[in-house]
């Protein structure tokens with residue numbers, strides 16, 4: 001059981017793509033438990049969800065309905081009941097694309113998202129988007145087993161990530177790793193020498209496989225792509241960092257912890 005949360009700090013380094021690819025390989029690898037999927041992809045990016053737009057799925061967003069049920073309690077059912085099969089083969093909690101709606105929906109779930117997601121499926125991958133400690137939704141990453149800070153292997157990409165690592169590590173108890181997307185211009189081992197956290201990846205830069213994932217989902221052909229193979233290796237690296245802290249969560253609904261954020265209104 002592993003809950004991997006991916007974040008970025010600057011630009012659009014490929015967090016959504018990385019989260020979808022990791023969730024896809026986790027969906028294909030595990031045997032689903034009787035009560036739900038083997039893996040869940042969750043969109044907790046307060047700047048807005050992307051999966052519905054990228055896949056052309058119907059305009060329904062499970063995160064809105066789930067948030068309403070997570071105002072006062074941690075709930076596996078609140079997640080499981082609102083998953084969509086998008087891209088095909090991946091059980092996803094989609095968020096609305098408008099930032100003001102997504103931000104409000106995510107804030108409403110407070111720090112109950114991760115415990116609920118972890119209770120809903122053995123493997124969880126969260127696209128938490130751009131993260132900053134001052135965001136009202138900063139608590140959305142609490143409860144991760146491992147946090148991956150996604151960056152491109154460029155000077156500005158690596159440097160902005162490096163500068164954010166301390167704040168990220170101060171905010172979560174989970175191990176933090178850098179997840180590199182692509183091999184150019186700087187190879188992953190060179191980047192690893194510049195940061196004092198583990199480096200996972202690289203995820204392959206593979207535009208065709210990205211397009212195929214959004215269009216047709218988890219096909220046999222997609223699984224042979226360099227994106228899928230590198231995502232499997234990256235998932236394994238992150239899961240091994242999560243280690244023993246990735247303890248099982250009870251699958252039943254339970255009240256929110258006393259530290260949970262007070263309920264707020266959910267925009268719809």
Ligand SMILES: Nc1ncnc2c1ncn2[C@@H]1O[C@H](COP(=O)(O)OP(=O)(O)OP(=O)(O)O)[C@@H](O)[C@H]1O
Pocket residue numbers: 008011012013014015016017018045050129130181182203204205206207208210227
């Ligand atoms: N591994 C990859 N191979 C090829 N193209 C990629 C890869 N990762 C991301 N891209 C491309 O880069 C662009 C940004 O990717 P993505 O939307 O995943 O980034 P993001 O960090 O989630 O951005 P945002 O902050 O806007 O949510 C998209 O055009 C996407 O197709």
Ligand SMILES: [Mg+2]
Pocket residue numbers: 015016017045050127129
């Ligand atoms: Mg994104």
